[in-house]
Amino acid sequence: MNWTDHDAVLLDLDGVITPTAEVHMRAWADMFNAFLGSYDGAATDRSPYTEADYFAHVDGKPRYDGVRDFLTSRGIELSEERVRELGDRKNEAFNAVLARDGVEAYPGSVALLDHLRELGMPLGVVSSSANAPAVLEAAGLADRFGTVVSGAVATELGLPGKPEPDTFVHAARELGADVARSVVFEDAVSGVRAGAAGGFALVVGVDRGAGVETLTGAGADLVVADLAELLPGPVA
Numbered sequence: 465m466n467w468t469d470h471d472a473v474l475l476d477l478d479g480v481i482t483p484t485a486e487v488h489m490r491a492w493a494d495m496f497n498a499f500l501g502s503y504d505g506a507a508t509d510r511s512p513y514t515e516a517d518y519f520a521h522v523d524g525k526p527r528y529d530g531v532r533d534f535l536t537s538r539g540i541e542l543s544e545e546r547v548r549e550l551g552d553r554k555n556e557a558f559n560a561v562l563a564r565d566g567v568e569a570y571p572g573s574v575a576l577l578d579h580l581r582e583l584g585m586p587l588g589v590v591s592s593s594a595n596a597p598a599v600l601e602a603a604g605l606a607d608r609f610g611t612v613v614s615g616a617v618a619t620e621l622g623l624p625g626k627p628e629p630d631t632f633v634h635a636a637r638e639l640g641a642d643v644a645r646s647v648v649f650e651d652a653v654s655g656v657r658a659g660a661a662g663g664f665a666l667v668v669g670v671d672r673g674a675g676v677e678t679l680t681g682a683g684a685d686l687v688v689a690d691l692a693e694l695l696p697g698p699v700a
């Protein structure tokens with residue numbers, strides 16, 4: 465990997481820097497299964513919510529888009545108020561786990577962040593999560609990034625979320641970088657699609673469960689299992 469060819473590195477947070485995608489996944493599963501268990505309105509499919517539903521409909525998207533897209537996949541239509549209620553219920557569960565367990569970043573990701581810092585590479589976080597600043601703080605990484613484009617920032621600026629490329633493009637601009645010379649790291653299909661649509665130099669897929677073929681199919685130029693694979697020298 466020749467980092468001198470690049471102006472900036474933009475990383476998704478949950479599942480790329482911190483293992484919090486798993487916390488999101490559990491919180492979503494608890495909330496959706498409780499909902500499906502008591503819902504008696506119109507639906508085309510009432511089977512329990514699974515991991516496959518997460519990867520296909522929820523992963524990487526802004527909170528209420530995830531709720532809406534999953535419900536649509538089951539032929540369920542709810543008012544915007546109900547959609548928000550469900551999303552907020554999941555958010556309470558996520559924050560309870562965050563407060564109870566804290567967060568430890570993936571060691572391989574911290575190693576690559578250390579290396580990029582030594583190179584003086586401008587770094588940004590682009591996360592659909594409104595909780596991104598709290599997660600970075602809990603992981604002790606809040607001071608590492610020139611910009612953090614969270615779900616809350618996107619809402620405030622009216623930027624469409626992933627799979628649209630706008631949040632990544634905004635982060636590149638914030639760092640004064642050219643998108644065509646910037647690298648994107650993503651573990652979610654929606655995020656890889658966003659990177660591919662934005663015309664970035666390189667989209668690195670991080671396989672934490674979505675699958676190499678799925679990430680490549682969504683537009684990843686290469687896929688790694690751990691960010692340490694991109695460190696110079698032999699992988700430990």
Ligand SMILES: O=P(O)(O)OC[C@H]1O[C@@H](O)[C@H](O)[C@@H](O)[C@@H]1O
Nearest residue numbers: 478488524527592593594595615
């Ligand atoms: O509900 P939040 O914390 O704003 O997060 C929205 C989404 O943020 C993404 O980073 C996660 O991959 C998703 O699982 C999550 O649903």
